[in-house]
Amino acid sequence: MTYQITLQPSGHHYSVAAGEILLEAALDAGFVLPYGCRNGACGSCRARVLEGTVDHGKSQNGALPENARREGYALLCCATAQSDLRIECRELAASSEYPLKIMPCRVQELTKLADDVMLMTLKLPVNERLAFRAGQYIEFMLKGGARRAFSLANAPHDDGFLQLHIRKIDGGSFTGHVFEGMQVKEILRFEGPHGTFHLREESNKPIIFLAGGTGFAPIKSMVEHAIHNQITRPMKFYWGSRNRAGLYMEALAQSWADAHSHIEFIPVLSEAGEGDQWRGRTGLVHQAVLEDHADLAAYQVYACGAPGMIDAARIDFCSRGLPADEFFADAFTFAA
Ligand SMILES: Cc1cc2nc3c(=O)[nH]c(=O)nc-3n(C[C@H](O)[C@H](O)[C@H](O)COP(=O)(O)OP(=O)(O)OC[C@H]3O[C@@H](n4cnc5c(N)ncnc54)[C@H](O)[C@@H]3O)c2cc1C
Numbered sequence: 001m002t003y004q005i006t007l008q009p010s011g012h013h014y015s016v017a018a019g020e021i022l023l024e025a026a027l028d029a030g031f032v033l034p035y036g037c038r039n040g041a042c043g044s045c046r047a048r049v050l051e052g053t054v055d056h057g058k059s060q061n062g063a064l065p066e067n068a069r070r071e072g073y074a075l076l077c078c079a080t081a082q083s084d085l086r087i088e089c090r091e092l093a094a095s096s097e098y099p100l101k102i103m104p105c106r107v108q109e110l111t112k113l114a115d116d117v118m119l120m121t122l123k124l125p126v127n128e129r130l131a132f133r134a135g136q137y138i139e140f141m142l143k144g145g146a147r148r149a150f151s152l153a154n155a156p157h158d159d160g161f162l163q164l165h166i167r168k169i170d171g172g173s174f175t176g177h178v179f180e181g182m183q184v185k186e187i188l189r190f191e192g193p194h195g196t197f198h199l200r201e202e203s204n205k206p207i208i209f210l211a212g213g214t215g216f217a218p219i220k221s222m223v224e225h226a227i228h229n230q231i232t233r234p235m236k237f238y239w240g241s242r243n244r245a246g247l248y249m250e251a252l253a254q255s256w257a258d259a260h261s262h263i264e265f266i267p268v269l270s271e272a273g274e275g276d277q278w279r280g281r282t283g284l285v286h287q288a289v290l291e292d293h294a295d296l297a298a299y300q301v302y303a304c305g306a307p308g309m310i311d312a313a314r315i316d317f318c319s320r321g322l323p324a325d326e327f328f329a330d331a332f333t334f335a336a
């Protein structure tokens with residue numbers, strides 16, 4: 001059984017088999033729809049079903065509450081068709097420059113950046129490169145079909161090795177292994193590049209970058225890409241952490257601001273202790289943005305980190321005038 005899907009307003013069509021995920025079928029058909037976690041948790045792929053019915057699959061209530069379902073919304077990374085559908089959603093320009101690949105890689109280096117943050121450097125097979133956009137992520141493909149997502153921290157031009165910033169999760173199976181058992185030279189397999197969280201280079205709006213913890217990784221990739229490509233839009237980078245150790249590349253971020261007059265760096269600690277010797281900003285990082293901006297209408301925002309921070313920033317920034325379609329985010333959700 002197959003169903004016809006029509007995307008609005010573009011009028012693009014594609015077909016899906018019964019049980020096939022709507023997002024995957026759209027991507028396979030060459031239509032790029034916004035997405036992040038691909039496990040029904042971040043809400044990036046939310047779209048409105050104008051006609052027809054869907055099965056919401058493993059969509060999580062946080063990203064798709066009951067009232068949103070009643071209003072016809074669906075998460076396309078989880079939903080399957082139960083009839084022909086007409087779906088209203090934003091489409092992004094397709095590009096053949098960044099094909100999705102499955103690749104083996106070797107762990108080249110493991111360096112602790114903080115007690116709970118590891119820099120993992122990956123080497124690709126000889127003569128292989130991963131073409132990606134600054135801000136995108138890869139998914140490790142583990143035994144038993146499990147997947148774990150991590151953002152690329154290196155900029156696309158600096159692609160001799162891939163770099164990831166991996167935070168240790170209490171009770172986490174993969175990140176626990178990274179910190180406790182993993183050895184240099186271990187072979188992993190990943191799929192990528194994934195996601196639509198990347199720098200929109202066609203815009204010339206001033207940018208606010210917002211990162212919580214290892215949410216720094218894709219922001220680092222974007223800022224280094226922007227510097228490399230001589231993009232001189234004003235950029236303010238707010239990086240939040242509980243304590244100073246969590247700003248594990250503070251000197252690097254400060255060096256961007258020192259060397260480039262269009263870049264500002266505003267580190268913010270929420271639980272600074274005496275040992276931190278902190279004289280900088282305190283509180284929640286997205287609140288610091290609100291304290292500094294009465295009106296966000298002219299800005300573009302790129303936010304990355306814990307889902308709670310992303311949700312709060314989206315709501316509060318839009319209520320300060322930020323257009324909803326100028327808020328780009330990757331929420332660091334767990335695999336379903
Ligand atoms: C697009 C994307 C990009 C990401 N990029 C990065 C990155 O660059 N750096 C980084 O550090 N992290 C990143 N993450 C988060 C990272 O993928 C997770 O931290 C990782 O998958 C955890 O794997 P694990 O096997 O260690 O934990 P798991 O074994 O999957 O689970 C960890 C712990 O969380 C609990 N848990 C599981 N599911 C949930 C849930 N839904 N809610 C609450 N608790 C739960 C489990 O009980 C367990 O204790 C990203 C996530 C996404 C979606």
Ligand code: FES
Nearest residue numbers: 036037038043077
């Ligand atoms: S909820 Fe669908 S991509 Fe995150």
